[in-house]
Amino acid sequence: MTTVEKILGHLRDGRVTRREALVALASFLTPENVGEVMAAVPPDVAADLERWAAGVPVQGAVVIGANLSSEEGQRIAERLQVAGCAVRAWVAGRPRHAIPDGDGADFGSSRPSENGS
Amino acid sequence: LRPCSIDEALAIAQDHGVAIPAYLRFDLCEEFVPANAYASYLMLGSMEGNTLIRWADCLNLHGQVPVHLRPGVLESDEAIVAVFAHEMHEITGLRAAFGGNSGILPASEVYRLISPDLAGNLHARAVEIADRLVLQMRGR
Numbered sequence: 462m463t464t465v466e467k468i469l470g471h472l473r474d475g476r477v478t479r480r481e482a483l484v485a486l487a488s489f490l491t492p493e494n495v496g497e498v499m500a501a502v503p504p505d506v507a508a509d510l511e512r513w514a515a516g517v518p519v520q521g522a523v524v525i526g527a528n529l530s531s532e533e534g535q536r537i538a539e540r541l542q543v544a545g546c547a548v549r550a551w552v553a554g555r556p557r558h559a560i561p562d563g564d565g566a567d568f569g570s571s572r573p574s575e576n577g578s
Numbered sequence: 579l580r581p582c583s584i585d586e587a588l589a590i591a592q593d594h595g596v597a598i599p600a601y602l603r604f605d606l607c608e609e610f611v612p613a614n615a616y617a618s619y620l621m622l623g624s625m626e627g628n629t630l631i632r633w634a635d636c637l638n639l640h641g642q643v644p645v646h647l648r649p650g651v652l653e654s655d656e657a658i659v660a661v662f663a664h665e666m667h668e669i670t671g672l673r674a675a676f677g678g679n680s681g682i683l684p685a686s687e688v689y690r691l692i693s694p695d696l697a698g699n700l701h702a703r704a705v706e707i708a709d710r711l712v713l714q715m716r717g718r
Contacts, residue, residue, distance in 0.1 A: 467609075475638040476605045477621075477646070484623035485610065518626050523689040525622040525631070527668065528615035531695045537612075538624040 464489050465501050483509050488537070490544035495551045511552055517545030581652035590655050591662040594711060598666055601673070603638065607646035617661050619645045619669065620692070627686030633676040643669050656715055660708040667707050668692060671700040 465486065472482040487510060490498055499507045519542065524534030582590070584604050591598060598604075611618045620636055620643070638644045645665045651657045672691055676683055691700045 471607060471610075472639070475603065475640045475642065476607050476644055477610060478636065478638050478644060480623075480635050481610065481621045481644075484621060487623070516626075516629075518624050521626070522624040523627050523685050524624045525620060525685055525688055525692075526612060527619045527621070527665070527692050528617060528694055528701075529612045529621075530614060531693075533612045533614070534624075541624050 463501070465498055469502065469506070479509075482506075483513055484541070486510060487513060487544040487548075488540050490547050492543075492547045492550065495544075495547040499548070499551060510548055514545040514548035514552070517541055581649060582658070583652075587652055587658045587662065590658050591666075594659045594663075594715060596659060596663045596666055596711070598662060599670070601637075601642050602645060602666060602669060603640070603642040604645045604647055604662065604665075606649050606652070607644070608648050610646035611648050615648075616651050616657065617645055617647050617665055619643055619665060620672075620688070621646075622685075625685040627684060627689070629685045630682050631685055631688055633673065633681040636672075636676075643673075645669070656712050659715060660712050663711050664704040664708040668700045668704040671703070675700075 468477075468482050468485045468489075471477045471485075472479060477485070483506070486498065486502065486506070490510075499510065502510070518538075522538060524538050526534065526537070529537070584606070587604070588598055610621055612621075622631065622635070625631075636643050647661065651661050672688070675687070675691060690696060693699065694701050696702070
């Protein structure tokens, strides 16, 4: 099982949230593998990654994660900046006919309300 | 030492007074736990401080907050009680903060509430609670 399949499996099984899965996939992205990964994920996830990449903070951001030290947060932020650049460059270089329509891509829009509270 | 299951861990935590609400889910998911931590949740990455986070963004497909554990946590009753109590108290407080603000908080506020680098926040309080429970287990 590839890293991408494993992350998507965690999402399907409810082990992670959609945003967590998205960030985990992004953390795995490099300029070298971005095309391969974007082709491997479902279209709605690819569209979410494009939207996420468009909004990756360059600096002055906070890194959200429980039990995350500032040092580890800084490492994650740097990795995500690289991933964001990779996705944006990939989008910019993609033929227009390949742009997904983004159906159902707004992450969280169909998430059920909280249970048991 | 045989690691226990998640269900066994939940029972151990409950035996020591840590009642886990139904909106929390614990799983072994080591790749989502930061270095030097035993557990994590809400690994949302970098955001502008004024980005709004919805409580719904903290939930999985089943409407639960997924908490990610390192396998080593399940090898020790003390670790189970400390980690489950810590995350339960932190997330309960976070949920109340979201609830008090129409289910939406800016990323900067979420950071302020859960960062281990800031004093006096939900994380710091959760550390105190977990430490106290472990001392109780040791009969002190």
